[in-house]
Amino acid sequence: MKIKVINPNTTWEMTKGIADAAESVRRPDTQIIAVSPEIGPASIESFYDEYLSIPGVLEEVKKGEEEGVDAYVIACYGDPGLQAAREVTEAPVIGIAEASLYMASMLAARFSIVTVLPRIKTMLEELVDGYGMSKRVLNIRTTPMCVLDFERDPERGMELLRQEGRKAVEEENAEAILLGCAGMAEFANELEEELQVPVIDGVVAAVKFAEAIVDLGKTTSKLKTYKAPETKQFIGMLAPFGSKA
Amino acid sequence: MKIKVINPNTTWEMTKGIADAAESVRRPDTQIIAVSPEIGPASIESFYDEYLSIPGVLEEVKKGEEEGVDAYVIACYGDPGLQAAREVTEAPVIGIAEASLYMASMLAARFSIVTVLPRIKTMLEELVDGYGMSKRVLNIRTTPMCVLDFERDPERGMELLRQEGRKAVEEENAEAILLGCAGMAEFANELEEELQVPVIDGVVAAVKFAEAIVDLGKTTSKLKTYKAPETKQFIGMLAPFGSKA
Amino acid sequence: MKIKVINPNTTWEMTKGIADAAESVRRPDTQIIAVSPEIGPASIESFYDEYLSIPGVLEEVKKGEEEGVDAYVIACYGDPGLQAAREVTEAPVIGIAEASLYMASMLAARFSIVTVLPRIKTMLEELVDGYGMSKRVLNIRTTPMCVLDFERDPERGMELLRQEGRKAVEEENAEAILLGCAGMAEFANELEEELQVPVIDGVVAAVKFAEAIVDLGKTTSKLKTYKAPETKQFIGMLAPFGSKA
Amino acid sequence: MKIKVINPNTTWEMTKGIADAAESVRRPDTQIIAVSPEIGPASIESFYDEYLSIPGVLEEVKKGEEEGVDAYVIACYGDPGLQAAREVTEAPVIGIAEASLYMASMLAARFSIVTVLPRIKTMLEELVDGYGMSKRVLNIRTTPMCVLDFERDPERGMELLRQEGRKAVEEENAEAILLGCAGMAEFANELEEELQVPVIDGVVAAVKFAEAIVDLGKTTSKLKTYKAPETKQFIGMLAPFGSKA
Amino acid sequence: MKIKVINPNTTWEMTKGIADAAESVRRPDTQIIAVSPEIGPASIESFYDEYLSIPGVLEEVKKGEEEGVDAYVIACYGDPGLQAAREVTEAPVIGIAEASLYMASMLAARFSIVTVLPRIKTMLEELVDGYGMSKRVLNIRTTPMCVLDFERDPERGMELLRQEGRKAVEEENAEAILLGCAGMAEFANELEEELQVPVIDGVVAAVKFAEAIVDLGKTTSKLKTYKAPETKQFIGMLAPFGSKA
């Protein structure tokens, strides 16, 4: 099966790391297509970046429809455009935040998220609440590093994750740690070994859930909320997103 | 003061109706600038449309910064891009859904929303829940009409609003009716007269709240969640949204 | 228009400060009538005080009906008698707690309240929860000062607000501060300047919301919850509250 | 022990019925003092009535302090003034709504409330929510009868309770019925026999809980929320509620 | 009346202490039957222990049906098997956790629980949430002592309760302390005297509530959720739990 993993930001170095993570866990008969959109922000650290990454994400989903993709993974911890992507395709679409939360729930009673800059805490709180997981998430811990800092200085990145992860375990008894950024995938295994609790990277969680759902032949419900978008015109540079004549 | 009312869809006939509603309630010293973006969908009836309207909304907010705008109103009942817009400007930004919900809460104990197509019910439920208003909203009633149908056939639009409004009052004892689409502003007064409960149009509610907040000299908090977006590059046709060199 | 601002306690020095705050933000065509009731407690710092302030508040609303009042503001942070006042008049009635919460929600993602004695924390928690704002309020900070202490020793009052406000900003990243007592109105501007986040005084917020709602010609729904009280007899010194023969 | 059952309205015919209910279940060594206040409304069917019944309730609690009362029951289904009464005395104070909800929770998984006029539904919803019982209460059913109608025409009252109770059992599978008005106590046994599910009258529930708590020697916590009201002056006809010089 | 108090663990020393607590508060005409099951764990400190204590609890309830028991108390703070026990008998069944929470709610606005090992915190959080009490419980404080440690070393037990209780009062302003283990009953009075806030032991609370409910002649609703278990076969050593031929 083909799983398209879309890194909603346009930093291909990071997409490469995400691809590596996905490749390392895919089944032999799964093909990973990892991409960044051709339009959008270099990283996502605000509502502004998040919303502006969505046109690129949707473009990649649309392309995927012609590439014979069986399932999509949106590989940014804000799950940008997830519900819209579900309208565009019948194939399952999975966000890495939701995947990490559901997987963690099957392995640990209470857990914490470690993520990038403090400013995205509100966004993640709303996300967690929307997924019904507020009672299970003990804390959303931020670091003073932005998304690309984790690419540029992985050693410091690992050090900060270690610090916050340890505090989560010791101070609030987090029984698992969720990595709140797709760019942290590479640190998961080392961190898990150190902390001795499950460390959940949403990218690999979502890829495996995608395989599971595709195996079952399940597709997105087209009854109501996720019906194909209504036929209509778009104008300006977004005209290509409109219905075809 | 200058209040920029952004209709996130690109249908200027509808923007005209929104402008009329805003003009009809503005104070003499308030200037209304009602616009549609230069890019985006002709109407908003799905998560797809909603997200793809946001770049246009943000562009209009950015333009507004040079136009000396004192407050912004986002005139679509999904409040698209609201949190991102707050990052882009220090001026207050108000969504018509939130304005209608807060105003209704000060006038009625329990109320219902009447809106367009059934498919957007999930979106509005999430919105209402996010604003903390789930206990007050009795029902979200949909109609078989899409957004632009209300422009094309206002008589049938009024008739359907009347029907659903009456059912809301009689069947669930809705103590106020909230109009769940910016294009319904023109029907508010007639409907209120018929139903004998407050009928709240979010456009006028938001304009008046904007005047109120600007009068007080209050601006959006820039401490954390709504800080200016981080400096970064955008690529492709969204490149103009990136930080200036 | 006439807005009657009712300070539910009977301390006219405080009413004076509330009147000043209201006057400082009203529009030229707005007339502020600021009063204390003729019966009731000198200040409100318990459920006991709160409930016993309500007869006086309702008396003032009833008087207001003959004074041609267009909207009422209840200027105590427990919003005492708010729902009963809405039964007594068709004019909008706004509590300063609800006004501050709704206004803050349009300017900041997360915020804290600073108020008087610790004992009223439960009351404010219930209030915040009733308005659907629990997820947005980070903390309710109390001070060892009672309501009238802020009148008697405004310097110490300002100092304590400054301390708690700063802790709110620094320790819990409060993106706005809400003043949890009508008597704190005078400190808002200075505090805002120091803390560099919006400081919301409910008195001025409520006055401006009242102007907004009156401009729109909206009145309280009389369908069900806020219908006029049923006709009936009252006895004892409360007899005047009964229906007129 | 002495339990003072305060009917917050001033209709002694109804107080008599409440007294009968309490007498019928008290233990031999329990003395019931059932009273109506000397001030206040003849019945309680609105927020207005509710708040204006509170001074009378508090007066009776204060009197009770000199009568050697061991526990108080507030016998109106809105639990008017409950939290204030807890400030005034160290003796336990129990509202009949809370008592009925807690007792029902120990006997049935899901239940419905049957009460008087439709307008009080909002008040009861807020009450139920405040007691944490929203998930257990299936419905709040109202009748077109006001409080005193149940005194005047008990046959029709019983008939309406029977109708609504039966619908609750059959339509929503209510596993118990809670009587949402102190004046309905007399109908409980007959109704229970007919419906074959527990019918809970809050008056008797509260009396028995009061006996239980007094037996244990437990009193209201005076640490913080329910501390004695602060010392202060009251003016006008409410002056007697102020602190003694 | 006969109240059977079932200590779900099989440590009779602890059952003795529970019996003493129950005896000390029962009314003269109440007979306490305190037992441990003949099967099950020596103490309950995990979901494993909890679930495996339930067969023994149910066996004791079944035996109680022949002993003419009027009400049952399940004396372990996880309320193990409570809902199943309600299916087995028409007599009221009360858990000590629910009893302590409801009684505390009538005496204090906010409170904390002090219990045994940290690992049961999740279980208690879920319990508190299920009873609708999350907003009232400030904290669930654990100690490094297991259940039987409190039997073996009551002095250290008392010392730890004192420490945690004092921290609850001082650090989070807990207005009452709930003892989160049936084995702590004996410490309640001394602790209450020291802390000067109500200390609620669920055992005595449940016994007194049981007396109250039996006095009223109320029994468990058999309409739906708590109907007698369906007729069916059980196999293996659990065969005796099946329906009789």
Next chain:
Amino acid sequence: MKIKVINPNTTWEMTKGIADAAESVRRPDTQIIAVSPEIGPASIESFYDEYLSIPGVLEEVKKGEEEGVDAYVIACYGDPGLQAAREVTEAPVIGIAEASLYMASMLAARFSIVTVLPRIKTMLEELVDGYGMSKRVLNIRTTPMCVLDFERDPERGMELLRQEGRKAVEEENAEAILLGCAGMAEFANELEEELQVPVIDGVVAAVKFAEAIVDLGKTTSKLKTYKAPETKQFIGMLAPFGSKA
């Protein structure tokens, strides 16, 4: 990998159907071990049955530890003993209710559950709420058929599922249907074809999630809540559940 699917009831005909469902979706390298316990009820339709199935479930998990099992599935829609099973093993343990809810959430915005007898509705409501899914579940529809009726008369079973499923889709716009009993697995495909919305059987969902989690090498967190049960003695016929000497 080895996945042990435990049907908590002792009806092997049903276990056979569950095994078939699991076999039909497992990957070639997955081995399914489907069992019923040696002790316990023939079916599960009450809290009584549910709790009494748990010893058998735990016994099977313990046996599994020696069989080299990699993951466990608990195949009853009440997820009986799930949290205890997680204490007993480090291998992941997945309940079919949680699996169906998480999978449905990735495919549909709102959905309904169709299950067996009305009496278990409360149990499922509590389950759904515990998993944070209350906002997504529109309805829990019951049928007049007990668990084993679906084995005995599959045609009528299919007919009732079809009826309720259709009503769920048409009356409440359920965008997916969740099968609320492990014995319904065989009907999933036919029902999905008819209803044209995803029909989720928890058995296959859980098996595929188990494969996903095992592939990632993730195991249950042993930090706190799911630590191995404390060492202790059990007595009576449950003695084998105690710690080994």
